[in-house]
Amino acid sequence: DTEVTQTPKHLVMGMTNKKSLKCEQHMGHRAMYWYKQKAKKPPELMFVYSYEKLSINESVPSRFSPECPNSSLLNLHLHALQPEDSALYLCASSRSPTRGNTEAFFGQGTRLTVV
Amino acid sequence: AQSVTQLGSHVSVSEGALVLLRCNYSSSVPPYLFWYVQYPNQGLQLLLKYTSAATLVKGINGFEAEFKKSETSFHLTKPSAHMSDAAEYFCVIYNQGGKLIFGQGTELSVKP
Secondary structure, three states: OOOEEEEOOEEEEOOOOEEEEEEEEOOOOOEEEEEEEOOOOOOEEEEEEEOOEEEEEOOOOOOEEEEEEEOOEEEEEEEOOOHHHOEEEEEEEEOOOOOOOOOEEEOOOEEEEEO | OOEEEEEOOEEEEEOOOOEEEEEEEEOOOOOOEEEEEEOOOOOEEEEEEEOOOOOEEEOHHHOEEEEEOOOOEEEEEEOOOOHHHOEEEEEEEEEOOOEEEEOOOEEEEEEO
């Protein structure tokens, strides 16, 4: 199994809503990532979890709250988002966060629209 | 600090023609380099990776890339383009801080 599964695939939420994005992998990877991607742009790193601990936060606004309940799951909790937060949110995992010769596997993404 | 630069935000080729997507890197240490492909409204898929084992790297779907230290390049090629190759391609370098650094991407169009 070399898949990273993200749910939901599409999400429309109002600016006062609370929602969560979910990501799951069963490859035994110990690093998991959240990226945000706007149209026609490369993915931008948001968070990195290394061995279930938050290791990198790229100065992301607090309305985005990551959580890593166990080594296979990664959540992104959303609250009071703005329309400019509409984007494709990608989850990825890799065997190790500190070894550059291990590639990252990406999920299909969640297309988020904030209205 | 490591970085990559993709030359050309858009490349158009005819079906059956050579595909050449250019990437130059900057790194003070031996780099780890990757090419990813992204089809519309999908996630990223690894095409190939360079990890210093061999300078010519073969990937999936007939793509390959050659690492040239003297030119600090890692260009992606495919001898004969297929319509299904139309997508966004990202050259990526691994940063010693544990991050992947993406190039700006090159959109490949394939004309029939």
